[in-house]
Amino acid sequence: MKQKTSEAMRPIVEAYAQYPGSKKAFCAEHGLAAHILDYWRRKFHGSQAEPSGFIALEVGAGSSAPSIELHYPNGVRAIVPAGLPAEVLQILIAIGS
Secondary structure (H helix, E strand, O other): OOOHHHHHHHHHHHHHHHOOOHHHHHHHHHHHHHHHHHHHHHHHHHHOOOOOOEEEEEEEOOOOOOEEEEEEOOOOOOEEEEOHHHHHHHHHHHHHO
16 A cells, blocks of 8 residues: 655645545545545644544534534534533533533
8 A cells, every 4th residue: 555645645634624525435545544534634633733532512502402512632523401400511522622
C-alpha cells in the first residue's frame, strides 16, 4: 500500500470536515480506511493552534421545547432536552473530551 503524504491528506481531511455524511461513506468515496483518516485528523489537529477539549453548549431558542445543543470536536452535533439530568449531561460532555 502506498503511504499518504501530508500534502495529499490535508485537502482530504479538510473535505471531511465539511462532509455531511458518515465517516464510513466518506472513506469509501476516497478509498481510505477509517483509521487512516482518524490518524491524519489527529495529526493535523495537533499541529494547529486551535483550542481543544471544549464543547460549545447552546440553549435552543424559538423552539417549542427548550434544548441544549452539543458540538463535539469531531463535528458531531447533538440536541438534547434542556431538562436532561446533570449526570447525563456530564456524560455527554465527557464523551467529547
